[in-house]
Amino acid sequence: MNTHAGPAYYVPHGSHWPIVGSVGLTTLLVGFAVLLNGADLGGTLMVAGVVITLGMMAGWFGTVIRESEGGRYNAQVDRSFRMGMGWFIFSEVMFFAAFFGALFYAREFAVPWLGGAGAKAATHSVLWPDFQALWPLLQPPDASRYDVPEQVIGAWGIPALNTLILLSSGATITWAHWGLKQGRRRQLTLGLALTVALGVLFLALQAFEYGHAYHELNLKLSSGIYGSTFFMLTGFHGAHVTIGAIMLLVMLLRSLRGHFSPTHHFAFEAASWYWHFVDVVWLGLFITVYWL
Template sequence: MSQAQGSYYLPEPSHWPIVGSIGLFTLLAGFAGWLHGGSSLWIIVGAIIVIVMMFGWFGKVISESESGQYNAQVDVSFRMGMAWFIFSEVMFFAAFFGALFYVRQWALPWLDGAGNNAMTGELLWPNFQAAWPLMDVPNPEGFDRPKEVVGAWGVPFYNTIILLTSGLTVTWAHWGLKKNNRTQLITGLFLTVALGALFVALQAWEYGHAYTDLNLKLSSGIYGSTFFMLTGFHGLHVTIGAIMLLVMLLRAIKGHFTAKHHFAFEAAAWYWHFVDVVWLGLFIFVYWL
């Protein structure tokens, strides 16, 4: 059994790390095989193992937390771990935003002969003209030309309002928890999860519209690839965040968390606010400017 002695917490040996490793290896190996024409069976098997591992491992942590086994040292370690995890996510998105900035500010002008690169365009891409978004190119072999850009003032604007509102509802839920108001906590979490699901549904509709009506695809040059990489990974993070908050909602309904003991809720809220901030950057630099 795990033990908490003084300021040092010693967890009991667990089989879940090796189960997770096996699941991830199976999932990635299956995906690699599928890309080379193999069956998707091992992808499914790996995904099932990972899901079972997550339920088992997180369930174990929850049961230990609710039984009072964790001390202040564990709480600090959880907070540091979540902070570093969010920092790694910030760096993840910074790489994609950096690629977008590099292309728009440097690569396209260079190809058009800007600065001391007068011969760059003639040697690498004759008759190229810098423009953003890049909708057309000379000699467009393998290039799916989009019909138009995805405008900022349709679904993206509505999704901005939805995510900003969800940030308010999760904060309202946190205030309810601090006041021991379970009704406010549960209602706020329910509204946040519902808004997150609505965001993902609207983004899925937007993707269908962009792909079928606007002919915007990953093969639509740098505009298509940066658009789908940034918005797609953000949509994945919204989905993960909504699942995290759904788990918090179910735990709140079961009576978990107190005004002084609720870091799991705080961690999910931190993640959700991070998702909100990233979307503001996406709305400005991908859709608007």
């Protein structure tokens, strides 16, 4: 029994959504791994994993929305949500830091060492004397084992356009936030709609870029260290843009139903934090993957 004054901290009931989410994400991961190993079943498993994960997101979002709109959350719960979202974004920073670190290590250490830099002259002369330590590696030592790309994707085409799109989306979501804090519902919904549209446009252009890379440039995951780091970094970022766009779409639908007030809208803030994080990661990608 709560003997303290004031509202009690809300403890949610038992939920099956974490288990459903684990099943969905595991199915997606296993399907991706199977697909990379050439089995057709992998694609089916990936689709099943995506469907389960989206169902989990819809169900879990709905539960939390009903609890929030039902007035069950107090200021202490709001603080715990903010801390949780902050730590979640920090974990995402560490996730991308690992892939950026792999790219940095390959470019600044592994490739020069294989070319005989520093005290690694024996490595060059014994293993691959004809190896040219030039990034990106368009001519790997054993080209027969790789899908050798014809050229890299330049920074000033679709990547530059996508950078402008994401930066614009950061402005539109901030504009929507201002509208919410000032009680301007039309500005809120219009800003959210523009942000979702920009996110979808970004994904469409990235899909076009991937098709061009695969079919015309022969740039694939199997294209050595350049291909693997390129698709891992940009692919995971694209997945995060997809998740962020879904979150913002939910915020848009809630806004149209009259949810949120100038003083009670943490769900919107959490989605906007996540979207700004996605923007910042893309700037790092544009500079390190496409430009440099």
